Amino acid sequence: xxxxxxxxxxxxxxxxxxxxxxxxxxxxxxxxxxxxxxxxxxxxxxxxxxxxxxxxxxxxxxxxxxxxxxxxxxxxxxxxxxxxxxxxxxxxxxxxxxxxxxxxxxxxxxxxxxxxxxxxxxxxxxxxxxxxxxxxxxxxxxxxxxxxxxxxxxxxxxxx
Numbered sequence: 001x002x003x004x005x006x007x008x009x010x011x012x013x014x015x016x017x018x019x020x021x022x023x024x025x026x027x028x029x030x031x032x033x034x035x036x037x038x039x040x041x042x043x044x045x046x047x048x049x050x051x052x053x054x055x056x057x058x059x060x061x062x063x064x065x066x067x068x069x070x071x072x073x074x075x076x077x078x079x080x081x082x083x084x085x086x087x088x089x090x091x092x093x094x095x096x097x098x099x100x101x102x103x104x105x106x107x108x109x110x111x112x113x114x115x116x117x118x119x120x121x122x123x124x125x126x127x128x129x130x131x132x133x134x135x136x137x138x139x140x141x142x143x144x145x146x147x148x149x150x151x152x153x154x155x156x157x158x159x160x
Contacts, residue, residue: 036085037061038148041071041101042117043093051088054141055148068093068101076108084112086151088144091118091126099126106130113151115144 038060042048048064055062065071074080091098098116119137127134133147
């Protein structure tokens with residue numbers, strides 16, 4: 001597993017971005033002003049880094065957090081270094097499930113596009129009425145990018 005500078009941020013819920021070099025991890029300091037980013041929430045550092053690499057290669061600014069509780073707090077207080085335009089979250093995570101995260105998120109961000117990725121087919125029912133795109137693992141890079149494009153296109157049509 002990649003090591004984070006200083007302390008193990010996965011235990012504290014810090015936000016990380018993976019550098020282009022394999023295994024290099026840097027703390028995120030800033031993003032261009034008015035940039036829209038994808039917030040990726042997954043407690044599994046390996047899966048998070050793979051998804052982040054796919055998204056970055058496709059040209060997206062990606063903020064990774066390993067802790068859904070801290071992600072929610074940062075969203076509520078607008079503490080991320082870029083505007084969040086879409087959330088991709090895992091379903092099973094310690095401290096707060098994906099469905100509980102989305103339920104809490106919808107109270108303050110009812111229209112923010114959300115994609116949920118899970119290995120449990122039966123978990124989809126937990127997201128009924130929450131306006132999410134549910135995908136069963138494994139999700140290929142092509143499927144993830146296609147879903148991301150669709151969700152962002154729907155969001156831009158809805159705000160136009």
